[in-house]
Amino acid sequence: MTQSLALKAGEARVRLGARGITRRFGALTANDQIDFSARPGTIHAIVGGNGAGKSTLMRILQGMDQPDEGSIIVNDSAVTLSGPAEAFRLGIGMVHQEFMLVNQLTMLENLILAREPVSSLGVIDRAAALKAGQDLAERAGVTLNWHQRVQDAPVHARQILEILRLLYRGADVLILDEPTAVLAPQQIRDLLVLLQRLRDDGRTILFISHKLGEVMAISDDITVIRTGRVITSGPADETSKAQLAVQMTGEMVRAVTPRRAREGDTVLSITGLGLTDGRGIRRLSGIDLSVAAGEIVALAGISGNGQDELVEAITGLSSISEGNVALRYHDVTGMSLHQRRALGLAYLSPDRAHEGLCLEASITDNVIAGHHRRAEFLASGLLRLKAIRAHAEAQLDRFGVRRDSAALPVSSLSGGNQQRVAIARELDGSPALLIACQPTRGVDIHGIAAIHQCLLEYRDAGGAVLLVSEELEEIMTLADRITVLFNGAVRGTLRRGEADVESIGRLMLGEDA
Amino acid sequence: MLDNLIHAALIMTTPILLAALGGLINRTGGIVNIGLDSMMLFGAMTALIVAADNGSWLLALAVAGGTGAFIGGLMSLVITRLKANEIIVGLGFSIVATGLARFILKSTYGVSGTLRLPDVTRLPVIDIPGVADVPVLGAMLSGHNVLTWFAWGMVPAAAWFLVRTRAGLRLRATGAGEKAARSLGLRPLAIRDASTLFAGFMAGLAGAYLSIGLVGIFNEGITAGRGFIALAAFYFGRNHPVMTALGALLFGFFDALQIRLQGRGFPPELVQTLPYVMVIVILAMLAWSAKKRNGART
Amino acid sequence: ADAPVALIIAQGGLGDQSYNDLANAGFERGVEAAGLTGRAVESKDVVAQASDILRRASDAGFGLILDLEYSHAQPIAEVAKDYPDTTFAIVNTVAEGDNIVSALFEEQQGSYLAGMLAALVTTQDSIEGINADPIIGVIGGSKSVGIDKFIAGYIQGAHDANPEVQVKVAYSNNFADPSLGQQMANAMFESGADIVYQVAGGTGIGVIQAAEQSGHFAIGVDGDQDGLAKGHVLTSMIKRTDVAVENIVKAYADGTLKGGSVLGFGLAEDGVGLSPMTYTKDLIPAEFLAQVDAAKAGIIAGDIKVWNVVDQGYPDWMQ
Amino acid sequence: MAMPSTNPATYTGFSALKLIGTALLPFALALVVAGVVLAMAGHNPFDVYRLLALESFGSSKRIAATMAAATPLIFTGLGTAVAFRAGAFNVGVEGCVSIGGLAAAYVGFTFVTLPAALLLPFAMLAAALAGLAWMIIPGLLKARLDADEVVTTLMMNFIAVAIATWLVNGPLLAVGSANSATPMVAEAARLPRLMRGSTLNAGFLIALICVLLYWLWGKRTALGFETRLAGMSPRFATATGMNVPRLVLKMMLLSGALGGIAGGTHALGNVYRYVDGFSPGYGFVGIAVALLGRGNAWGILMAAILFGALSTSGATIQLFSDVPIEIVDILQGMVMIFAVARFGALGRKAA
Numbered sequence A: 001m002t003q004s005l006a007l008k009a010g011e012a013r014v015r016l017g018a019r020g021i022t023r024r025f026g027a028l029t030a031n032d033q034i035d036f037s038a039r040p041g042t043i044h045a046i047v048g049g050n051g052a053g054k055s056t057l058m059r060i061l062q063g064m065d066q067p068d069e070g071s072i073i074v075n076d077s078a079v080t081l082s083g084p085a086e087a088f089r090l091g092i093g094m095v096h097q098e099f100m101l102v103n104q105l106t107m108l109e110n111l112i113l114a115r116e117p118v119s120s121l122g123v124i125d126r127a128a129a130l131k132a133g134q135d136l137a138e139r140a141g142v143t144l145n146w147h148q149r150v151q152d153a154p155v156h157a158r159q160i161l162e163i164l165r166l167l168y169r170g171a172d173v174l175i176l177d178e179p180t181a182v183l184a185p186q187q188i189r190d191l192l193v194l195l196q197r198l199r200d201d202g203r204t205i206l207f208i209s210h211k212l213g214e215v216m217a218i219s220d221d222i223t224v225i226r227t228g229r230v231i232t233s234g235p236a237d238e239t240s241k242a243q244l245a246v247q248m249t250g251e252m253v254r255a256v257t258p259r260r261a262r263e264g265d266t267v268l269s270i271t272g273l274g275l276t277d278g279r280g281i282r283r284l285s286g287i288d289l290s291v292a293a294g295e296i297v298a299l300a301g302i303s304g305n306g307q308d309e310l311v312e313a314i315t316g317l318s319s320i321s322e323g324n325v326a327l328r329y330h331d332v333t334g335m336s337l338h339q340r341r342a343l344g345l346a347y348l349s350p351d352r353a354h355e356g357l358c359l360e361a362s363i364t365d366n367v368i369a370g371h372h373r374r375a376e377f378l379a380s381g382l383l384r385l386k387a388i389r390a391h392a393e394a395q396l397d398r399f400g401v402r403r404d405s406a407a408l409p410v411s412s413l414s415g416g417n418q419q420r421v422a423i424a425r426e427l428d429g430s431p432a433l434l435i436a437c438q439p440t441r442g443v444d445i446h447g448i449a450a451i452h453q454c455l456l457e458y459r460d461a462g463g464a465v466l467l468v469s470e471e472l473e474e475i476m477t478l479a480d481r482i483t484v485l486f487n488g489a490v491r492g493t494l495r496r497g498e499a500d501v502e503s504i505g506r507l508m509l510g511e512d513a
Numbered sequence B: 001m002l003d004n005l006i007h008a009a010l011i012m013t014t015p016i017l018l019a020a021l022g023g024l025i026n027r028t029g030g031i032v033n034i035g036l037d038s039m040m041l042f043g044a045m046t047a048l049i050v051a052a053d054n055g056s057w058l059l060a061l062a063v064a065g066g067t068g069a070f071i072g073g074l075m076s077l078v079i080t081r082l083k084a085n086e087i088i089v090g091l092g093f094s095i096v097a098t099g100l101a102r103f104i105l106k107s108t109y110g111v112s113g114t115l116r117l118p119d120v121t122r123l124p125v126i127d128i129p130g131v132a133d134v135p136v137l138g139a140m141l142s143g144h145n146v147l148t149w150f151a152w153g154m155v156p157a158a159a160w161f162l163v164r165t166r167a168g169l170r171l172r173a174t175g176a177g178e179k180a181a182r183s184l185g186l187r188p189l190a191i192r193d194a195s196t197l198f199a200g201f202m203a204g205l206a207g208a209y210l211s212i213g214l215v216g217i218f219n220e221g222i223t224a225g226r227g228f229i230a231l232a233a234f235y236f237g238r239n240h241p242v243m244t245a246l247g248a249l250l251f252g253f254f255d256a257l258q259i260r261l262q263g264r265g266f267p268p269e270l271v272q273t274l275p276y277v278m279v280i281v282i283l284a285m286l287a288w289s290a291k292k293r294n295g296a297r298t
Numbered sequence C: 001a002d003a004p005v006a007l008i009i010a011q012g013g014l015g016d017q018s019y020n021d022l023a024n025a026g027f028e029r030g031v032e033a034a035g036l037t038g039r040a041v042e043s044k045d046v047v048a049q050a051s052d053i054l055r056r057a058s059d060a061g062f063g064l065i066l067d068l069e070y071s072h073a074q075p076i077a078e079v080a081k082d083y084p085d086t087t088f089a090i091v092n093t094v095a096e097g098d099n100i101v102s103a104l105f106e107e108q109q110g111s112y113l114a115g116m117l118a119a120l121v122t123t124q125d126s127i128e129g130i131n132a133d134p135i136i137g138v139i140g141g142s143k144s145v146g147i148d149k150f151i152a153g154y155i156q157g158a159h160d161a162n163p164e165v166q167v168k169v170a171y172s173n174n175f176a177d178p179s180l181g182q183q184m185a186n187a188m189f190e191s192g193a194d195i196v197y198q199v200a201g202g203t204g205i206g207v208i209q210a211a212e213q214s215g216h217f218a219i220g221v222d223g224d225q226d227g228l229a230k231g232h233v234l235t236s237m238i239k240r241t242d243v244a245v246e247n248i249v250k251a252y253a254d255g256t257l258k259g260g261s262v263l264g265f266g267l268a269e270d271g272v273g274l275s276p277m278t279y280t281k282d283l284i285p286a287e288f289l290a291q292v293d294a295a296k297a298g299i300i301a302g303d304i305k306v307w308n309v310v311d312q313g314y315p316d317w318m319q
Numbered sequence D: 001m002a003m004p005s006t007n008p009a010t011y012t013g014f015s016a017l018k019l020i021g022t023a024l025l026p027f028a029l030a031l032v033v034a035g036v037v038l039a040m041a042g043h044n045p046f047d048v049y050r051l052l053a054l055e056s057f058g059s060s061k062r063i064a065a066t067m068a069a070a071t072p073l074i075f076t077g078l079g080t081a082v083a084f085r086a087g088a089f090n091v092g093v094e095g096c097v098s099i100g101g102l103a104a105a106y107v108g109f110t111f112v113t114l115p116a117a118l119l120l121p122f123a124m125l126a127a128a129l130a131g132l133a134w135m136i137i138p139g140l141l142k143a144r145l146d147a148d149e150v151v152t153t154l155m156m157n158f159i160a161v162a163i164a165t166w167l168v169n170g171p172l173l174a175v176g177s178a179n180s181a182t183p184m185v186a187e188a189a190r191l192p193r194l195m196r197g198s199t200l201n202a203g204f205l206i207a208l209i210c211v212l213l214y215w216l217w218g219k220r221t222a223l224g225f226e227t228r229l230a231g232m233s234p235r236f237a238t239a240t241g242m243n244v245p246r247l248v249l250k251m252m253l254l255s256g257a258l259g260g261i262a263g264g265t266h267a268l269g270n271v272y273r274y275v276d277g278f279s280p281g282y283g284f285v286g287i288a289v290a291l292l293g294r295g296n297a298w299g300i301l302m303a304a305i306l307f308g309a310l311s312t313s314g315a316t317i318q319l320f321s322d323v324p325i326e327i328v329d330i331l332q333g334m335v336m337i338f339a340v341a342r343f344g345a346l347g348r349k350a351a
């Protein structure tokens, strides 16, 4: 199968493309007369702001969604895709922004699902399955724990699994929707290397990203989409980061202007914090950390070195073994998140889909949740729906959420716009401390600038921020102090100025700065 | 005494176990089968009818299972294709079934409530010569009919099926991640329907066990809500065949025990709650230990 | 009178293999004979719908409304006041009102005879399926005064026949689960009993099945159940609900039914009694049968007082 | 873990009108299918349906009877729905009906010296508290240990009935009573009848008020808002500062209290005591009512009335035709099945 497709692909001039594809959601036109052509054996990047229509287009190209107009081009000829299965027969596979993995199953089971190597009477040939998996991993130059349940696997492992599964199933066109959004820097580097390998094997890759750096780094062609329309489409070497940025956002992105941080009194202070989990594994040890009003402290580190655990400890989502946490001089160790929020804590979750937002609920509900008991929203015990709606709309406008109607479920928003909704909620009111985890994950440069500006304004207004991010660039731009975690302990702390990518990188790897 | 207790416990367990295993497979595929009782009821009725005029217990079982599967199929289609709420549909089927059963008895056999037919072929009981008189072991292994053996055989079989076979894997995937399964080109709805067919088949056998295995007659109350006890059993087992079997055994054992505890001073109504109380207690203990293991994450 | 008559079926509904089915049979015979139109009414929620159904029937011009549901005693009295031209009848309990007829059964009397016979037979190990131990049993459908009325009579009869006899008592708390009845009966047989009296409707069918399959004996109830397992139903304690209902309907038809009256159905009236024992009387020693007949005469004559749990509460020998 | 089908997402924004719309076609279909069965049984479906309609709504008395039959179902429907909202699939309302009814009856026949102004509220309170108390164990197990509430509440039902039966046979048995029944409650403890010669009583008004409160709670209160979010996504609710276990517990208890009130109004407004067969499964029908009504206040009200109508007319039509009760079973089951079927789903392929 792969063979023949590769041949066809060889002959074809357009491996996968679109002609006049249009898709509407009620009033909103997500895709508007989209044209583009991905040449066989190339990496074709699709860039665009949040809500530009990238995911929608990709869903259509993979047969998950049907266009209202226009047609899909496969190997130079127009086709209509009844569903993902048919797309697959044509060698087209996709990795969604939301992973399509069955969390309760193991990595290996997910890999072979629906293409199981079976011996007689439908019994799974586990040996063959494992071999297939290991070969793929080897060819891709990665290592995976095949017997781990997906729900226990780190996010980059899931990402890689999704890609390997496409290969396993014989796809030679890979559609990747923001694959790097959830990855740490060196994981991104690994992934880009992997993608280039695949390209050199003759596979065609549609690559979506907001990170123009990596886009420029690996793509052969680039198509820019804005508000559902194609702005330009052509070879990568004929454009530049800056030019792309302009085309994506329509206007020049204001460079973030960090103002002097005036340190106020301590808002968050953690002393001797340690955590041993239910299985007796040491997660955190001897952590001392403090954040003062008017400063941004960044928590850097390779994911899995204790960031999540520390955040959960500070928010009170999980209890700790030793040490204490104080918010504005109140000892909150052992307090519930509800109580901590009452003391001025705000928490932007890294897990947008399950914790940061309630996808089934309306956009308004998501903006208002947690603030709904404010006096201004309650009249004699009843919610004042008008006031709530008005407030929500105001917040959404302030954070520039591109929406159809605030009454729609938040799941109808594009990835980046969803993130903005979460931020709008958390920066609402005036929290004393904001725990911001991956605040710009999946957000376009325009949005990133906007979000960064919000964080800085918040800081300059005397807010305290604990920034947890895997974007070193982001950390460098925003942080007044940078604390690096390694193996659940503080490896070192650098002030703005004395910190550079190299020194941080060394600390992240457990070396000395 | 002990032997009788064990023997009776296994007898009371069998119908629950059969139906529970069916419900387990069904739930693994993503449907909570509230209609098991209705499938049991019709299994019991058709089994008796066939066993009486045809005389082959094997055929009787086949027909009982088939009838259950047929009802299951209908129910499944309403749920998967018409996107109907599985709980209501299940309750609805149970209500229709009781009505229909009485209706059939009246219109076809002119009897009300109980159907008693001449020379019904009963399920063969397997006595194991040597073992039969060994104290405890005999009660456990000997003197049970084919369905009891089948039911217990199905426990490891189900476990093996779920982990080791292609169908099992796809079934689990369908239940746990329908979107993912569909995106891989599987047909979740069809897979679900298949699992409901199986559940119906097993429930039908459970019914047959009651009618031609135990009492040898059919009565409109013969299932006595055992379909719902089965539901509790596979919820109890959280979709693990072995734990589910344990759940079913709990009911069977304490049911047999309460019968024998009667007339020893305790008020019978309270003694009868023993199985239910025990299930709650054990469920609580399991949940508690699970919580301790998973640590404090709220 | 020729206005139509209605029969309100009690909890458990038709198909209960006992009370309701029997009464309904008598009802059908009655309306048949009297050439009336009769309607039997079942309800899933018979307790709560008492007065709604009674009033509906009265408004619709039914002349006689027979109510089998025990819990309707109060509602029927209340409704009857508003419908003086309608005649009401209630079975198994007494309702006040001069247009209400009440029918009471002395089940304890029949059960006494059953208990006596069982106690006599249980030591006759010459009989196939009987052991020498003086142990008999009884299984009630629910722990309630109405059922204990049977059980008390049974125990009293057994003890009067043989003070040594041990009577095992168990309750199924379910009137329609034959497999449970079978298991309970087996448990009793295992522990030495060889004759088990069932007062448990559909569940009791399982008791009879158990007797047949284990080669022991059951005692039937309500109707003549001796034929259900020929030779394994020692006798049946017949309660002639059918006769009572049939007579009431007939009396209504030819205008002889007197409101406010309480009809008693005991041994004297042949309202209760033992079955003819078609398949077992040859097994049972003649002197036992004679002894039972003597007891029957004694009860009718009033020499033997059988305990009535409903009127007298529980005796101290039964707690 | 709540079952997927009870996902409260399906509970959001469902106007009464829309509900009628979606229920109409299925209802017709149910009538057709049951009609076939009727015809096979040699009954003329149209006559039967005409009769059913007349017996349900044909006269003020019959309407009253229908509403009376609907009363307990409204409570149990609401009780089930509040738990569903919080993501707890509580099937234990049935048990609360018995326990609540027993408690109300006990107070009603014990403290007979109290004046109505005290006795009635006291008895109702007892019912509510009893129902609430009955949900404490499953509520805590669910909230604190995430023990499966479907199993625990189902078990609690069996236990409730057993305990009630035991009590009415021993401690609370009325003397001279041949069946399991408590004494009658004092006049002062009885809910006033709304209409002469009918069992319709003030309990129905209480039910209507509860429907209104439920609607208000779901749409306009902070607690209702929190419950909805917690039901849809516990992790999200927790992250925004809600105490989800506590919410779940609260809703389980509220659910139990409503079940208790169902029993209380039934004991004080209709049966005037607790007796065997007190609840022929009001709690279970309540599950159907809650789901049929899509958790929507007015939907629940209508579903309850529908089942009430079937229950009461199903009995009385037997006075005028020889339609057996099982036909009514079949009809009721069919209505349930078809009423939740979404025939629209047939057309488009699942995406």
Ligand SMILES: Nc1ncnc2c1ncn2[C@@H]1O[C@H](COP(=O)(O)OP(=O)(O)OP(=O)(O)O)[C@@H](O)[C@H]1O
Binding pocket: A025, A028, A029, A030, A048, A049, A050, A051, A052, A053, A054, A055, A056, A057, A402, A403, A404, A412, A413, A414, A415, A416, A417, A442
């Ligand atoms: N199912 C839907 N219903 C309504 N609107 C939708 C739906 N799916 C997408 N949209 C809207 O279509 C527009 C494009 O969405 P899309 O997800 O394609 O954007 P995107 O380019 O992927 O953005 P991002 O980079 O943030 O992921 C957005 O405004 C989104 O709100």
Ligand SMILES: Nc1ncnc2c1ncn2[C@@H]1O[C@H](COP(=O)(O)OP(=O)(O)OP(=O)(O)O)[C@@H](O)[C@H]1O
Binding pocket: A338, A369, A370, A371, A372, A373, A374, D223, D226, D240, D241, D242, D243, D244, D246, D247
């Ligand atoms: N501002 C808020 N944001 C989110 N959740 C809240 C907020 N205030 C209260 N809650 C949650 O709502 C529920 C109501 O409890 P609350 O803390 O208000 O005390 P309460 O007054 O006893 O609640 P109730 O008003 O329901 O009786 C709890 O789960 C609580 O955690």
Ligand SMILES: [Mg+2]
Binding pocket: A054, A055, A056, A097, A177, A414, A415, A416
């Ligand atoms: Mg997107």
Ligand SMILES: [Mg+2]
Binding pocket: C121, C122, C123, C124, C130, C131, C132, C133, C134, C135, C192, C193, C194
């Ligand atoms: Mg003996």
